[in-house]
Amino acid sequence: MSSGNTQHEKYYVPDSSIWPLVGAVALGLIAYGAAHYVIEWSNQEAGFGHWFLLAGIVVLIVMLVGWFRDQINESQQGLYSAQMSRSYRQGMSWFIFSEVMFFLAFFGALFYARMIAVPWLGGASNNVMTGEVLWPGFEAIWPLTTTPGGIETQAMGWGLPLINTLILVTSSVTLHFAHHGLEHGKRGALKLWLAITIALGLIFLSLQIYEYVHAYRDLGLTLQSGIYGNTFFMLTGFHGLHVTLGAIMLIVMFARVLKGHFSKDNQFAFEASVWYWHFVDVVWVILFLFVYIL
Amino acid sequence: MSTVVDTHLDHDDHHDHKPTGIKRWLFTTNHKDIGTLYLLFSFLMFFVGGTMALVIRAELFQPGMQIVDPHFFNQMTTMHGLIMVFGAVMPAFTGLANWMIPMMIGAPDMALPRMNNWSFWILPFAFIILMSSMLMPGGGPAFGWTFYAPLSTTYSTDSTALFVFAIHIMGISSIMGAINVIVTIMNMRAPGMTYMRMPLFVWTWFITAFLLIAVMPVLAGVVTMVLTDKYFATSFFDAAGGGDPVLFQHLFWFFGHPEVYIMILPSFGIVSAIIPAFARKPLFGYASMVYATAAIAGLSFLVWAHHMFTTGMPVFASLFFMYMTMLIAVPTGVKVFNWVSTMWRGAMTFEPPMLFALAFVILFTIGGFSGIMLALTPVDYQYHDTYFVVAHFHYVLVSGAVFSIMAAAYYWLPKWSGYMPNEGLAKLHFWCSVISVNILFFPMHFVGLAGMPRRIPDYALQFADINAVVSVGAFLFGFSQLIFLAVVLKCMAKQGDKAPAKPWEGAEGLEWEVPSPAPYHTFDTPPTIEEPVR
Numbered sequence: 001m002s003s004g005n006t007q008h009e010k011y012y013v014p015d016s017s018i019w020p021l022v023g024a025v026a027l028g029l030i031a032y033g034a035a036h037y038v039i040e041w042s043n044q045e046a047g048f049g050h051w052f053l054l055a056g057i058v059v060l061i062v063m064l065v066g067w068f069r070d071q072i073n074e075s076q077q078g079l080y081s082a083q084m085s086r087s088y089r090q091g092m093s094w095f096i097f098s099e100v101m102f103f104l105a106f107f108g109a110l111f112y113a114r115m116i117a118v119p120w121l122g123g124a125s126n127n128v129m130t131g132e133v134l135w136p137g138f139e140a141i142w143p144l145t146t147t148p149g150g151i152e153t154q155a156m157g158w159g160l161p162l163i164n165t166l167i168l169v170t171s172s173v174t175l176h177f178a179h180h181g182l183e184h185g186k187r188g189a190l191k192l193w194l195a196i197t198i199a200l201g202l203i204f205l206s207l208q209i210y211e212y213v214h215a216y217r218d219l220g221l222t223l224q225s226g227i228y229g230n231t232f233f234m235l236t237g238f239h240g241l242h243v244t245l246g247a248i249m250l251i252v253m254f255a256r257v258l259k260g261h262f263s264k265d266n267q268f269a270f271e272a273s274v275w276y277w278h279f280v281d282v283v284w285v286i287l288f289l290f291v292y293i294l
Numbered sequence: 295m296s297t298v299v300d301t302h303l304d305h306d307d308h309h310d311h312k313p314t315g316i317k318r319w320l321f322t323t324n325h326k327d328i329g330t331l332y333l334l335f336s337f338l339m340f341f342v343g344g345t346m347a348l349v350i351r352a353e354l355f356q357p358g359m360q361i362v363d364p365h366f367f368n369q370m371t372t373m374h375g376l377i378m379v380f381g382a383v384m385p386a387f388t389g390l391a392n393w394m395i396p397m398m399i400g401a402p403d404m405a406l407p408r409m410n411n412w413s414f415w416i417l418p419f420a421f422i423i424l425m426s427s428m429l430m431p432g433g434g435p436a437f438g439w440t441f442y443a444p445l446s447t448t449y450s451t452d453s454t455a456l457f458v459f460a461i462h463i464m465g466i467s468s469i470m471g472a473i474n475v476i477v478t479i480m481n482m483r484a485p486g487m488t489y490m491r492m493p494l495f496v497w498t499w500f501i502t503a504f505l506l507i508a509v510m511p512v513l514a515g516v517v518t519m520v521l522t523d524k525y526f527a528t529s530f531f532d533a534a535g536g537g538d539p540v541l542f543q544h545l546f547w548f549f550g551h552p553e554v555y556i557m558i559l560p561s562f563g564i565v566s567a568i569i570p571a572f573a574r575k576p577l578f579g580y581a582s583m584v585y586a587t588a589a590i591a592g593l594s595f596l597v598w599a600h601h602m603f604t605t606g607m608p609v610f611a612s613l614f615f616m617y618m619t620m621l622i623a624v625p626t627g628v629k630v631f632n633w634v635s636t637m638w639r640g641a642m643t644f645e646p647p648m649l650f651a652l653a654f655v656i657l658f659t660i661g662g663f664s665g666i667m668l669a670l671t672p673v674d675y676q677y678h679d680t681y682f683v684v685a686h687f688h689y690v691l692v693s694g695a696v697f698s699i700m701a702a703a704y705y706w707l708p709k710w711s712g713y714m715p716n717e718g719l720a721k722l723h724f725w726c727s728v729i730s731v732n733i734l735f736f737p738m739h740f741v742g743l744a745g746m747p748r749r750i751p752d753y754a755l756q757f758a759d760i761n762a763v764v765s766v767g768a769f770l771f772g773f774s775q776l777i778f779l780a781v782v783l784k785c786m787a788k789q790g791d792k793a794p795a796k797p798w799e800g801a802e803g804l805e806w807e808v809p810s811p812a813p814y815h816t817f818d819t820p821p822t823i824e825e826p827v828r
Binding site for chain 2: 041086087097101106109117
């Protein structure tokens with residue numbers, strides 16, 4: 001060896017593993033099953049799509065459990081170096097960046113609809129004749145409570161979402177306290193604050209479900225009620241899915257904390273979950289601003 | 295080169311116990327195995343997509359409807375585009391990245407080896423699903439690879455659902471692959487391999503990976519909107535619900551334009567490795583190459599609407615996108631200038647990799663010039679959706695990206711297989727390809743300027759002669775690729791001359807410091823780089 005370069009000791013190249021292939025099979029089954037399920041559902045015909053989808057989800061869960069079990073075992077055996085933990089952290093950061101870009105597509109659709117598509121349909125810019133001839137009587141307002149095609153809905157208020165915002169922001173703070181507890185070896189504080197965070201996350205999700213029921217039953221605001229309903233449900237829906245995923249991650253972390261995992265020096269999974277939770281929190285704040293308030 | 299390399303060969307051999315049989319390929323975490331899988335998969339897809347192109351050209355050989363019905367013709371143009379973009383070019387680059395980047399930066403493997411295998415094995419499933427959609431009642435996707443709404447929503451068949459989910463998992467594969475590349479480059483460089491010492495192939499892939507992570511999620515978003523518009527009665531792209539079909543184009547091209555650079559930046563890296571090797575001079579203007587690549591990537595986010603000049607956008611927006619697009623010619627010009635300057639007064643020889651790299655520089659530049667013509671808003675009104683556009687993007691993608699992949703294959707095959715590619719066959723492949731590719735694509739400029747629309751199975755009689763010539767070129771080009779297949783198969787079958795560790799006299803880089811074929815594990819302990827390796 002040319003020098004005693006401690007930063008680059010031997011890199012642990014993991015053994016070959018069955019799980020990546022299982023994961024690919026799972027995604028293949030999910031994609032094939034979901035597509036056929038959607039087709040069958042929309043044509044109202046019986047089919048096999050849902051079985052493929054279900055099988056894919058089961059295989060995916062098996063893969064996640066198996067893969068993470070292997071990772072956790074290897075981590076607990078101390079096989080991972082500082083360099084690997086940097087790789088994991090950087091990988092997680094880039095993954096979160098890709099998630100940001102996914103939300104950006106839907107925010108882009110929202111901004112385009114509000115600033116360009118809806119005003120133009122109402123005759124703004126040089127589109128007077130579009131409004132006059134194609135959509136006479138259409139009034140360009142936001143929230144778009146009457147679409148050019150005539151579907152009517154009511155706008156969602158922001159009372160409950162404000163409470164939800166406070167809950168989610170608070171959960172970010174409590175999670176920070178939990179992380180602080182881990183960093184300073186206060187396991188009791190760690191468990192307590194983590195449990196509170198999970199509880200807040202679940203309350204947030206329950207209130208979101210309540211809001212959806214309210215929207216469908218009382219306001220007539222559905223996924224089908226024009227671009228306002230589309231952007232509302234797609235943004236809050238995908239955000240809700242991400243909160244669900246984040247909550248599952250935190251619950252797994254809670255179980256691992258109870259088993260005595262994680263320390264100041266070995267806490268990548270915990271840290272990744274924390275980052276993810278802060279990320280869904282930030283998305284919510286932006287979403288609250290642009291979907292509900294403005 | 296004063297690279298200190300101590301690869302502990304005996305140590306390597308000792309650990310060279312590969313798993314055997316099918317399990318080796320299914321469960322592997324080895325970057326070389328995964329690189330090989332990617333390359334073979336893309337080679338297969340290249341022939342599948344190429345066959346579809348030949349169906350298109352057979353139909354267009356004469357005016358009138360001869361061979362296929364229009365709906366099937368549309369499926370062919372759609373699937374040809376999708377397979378070549380997502381199945382051939384992108385996996386080929388990812389395969390090259392897998393094979394070469396760890397060896398070029400002195401790393402033992404990719405940073406996340408298991409995820410690496412997952413990224414690859416998603417692809418066969420995605421393409422089986424995509425291609426199986428052609429067996430659906432009503433046929434497969436027929437809306438063009440750009441799947442503009444409402445063609446892909448209101449007027450599409452049920453195969454759209456399969457298309458959407460296939461794109462979703464391809465996107466997952468690409469994002470994971472890109473994360474792996476970017477983390478490998480950031481975290482796995484050997485001591486002394488500073489950023490500004492990295493070979494340009496590594497640099498261009500670094501920036502490509504960033505583009506992939508940034509735009510593949512946007513593609514996922516837009517196909518999701520297509521799915522909900524078609525099946526769940528949303529109206530993102532439907533004016534009756536307050537949406538706008540033009541929104542589709544904005545979102546799609548926000549992905550689509552950086553995607554174009556995803557398919558060309560690694561080519562720049564390949565050519566920047568090959569030209570100095572066969573001109574026997576260091577690359578001219580290394581730093582400017584890096585900055586030019588970054589500039590192209592940055593600008594790629596600000597030019598998307600040049601695909602949409604005819605949709606009727608405000609004049610200010612048209613001007614903005616026109617000028618931004620033309621600005622890209624500046625960093626691209628820097629690159630072409632640097633390649634030419636590298637060759638200036640070099641001791642040049644013309645082995646197969648160099649031939650393809652030279653053809654790349656010339657033919658890619660032709661594609662770049664027609665790109666500047668298309669960037670001019672008023673002129674684009676005339677060219678939009680004509681064969682001029684087809685000629686333009688095939689010059690940059692076939693005689694650009696694909697030629698660079700072939701150059702890379704000839705350049706690194708000795709390292710991968712341990713055997714030299716047959717030089718006679720390789721040169722035959724080159725001359726057949728370079729002549730036929732111009733018979734194929736150059737006349738398309740003329741029919742395009744004369745007004746022949748793209749994606750049409752029939753055409754006006756005055757275009758007949760040129761289309762016949764184009765189709766002859768297409769079949770010549772397609773069958774020339776069998777020579778390439780033969781060369782690759784000969785190397786894989788261990789026929790031909792054994793390759794030394796460094797088969798190309800002027801080549802530089804860490805990959806030439808290890809034996810040919812490269813041992814299963816390289817750089818278990820990292821080398822120390824004391825001088826720039828380019």
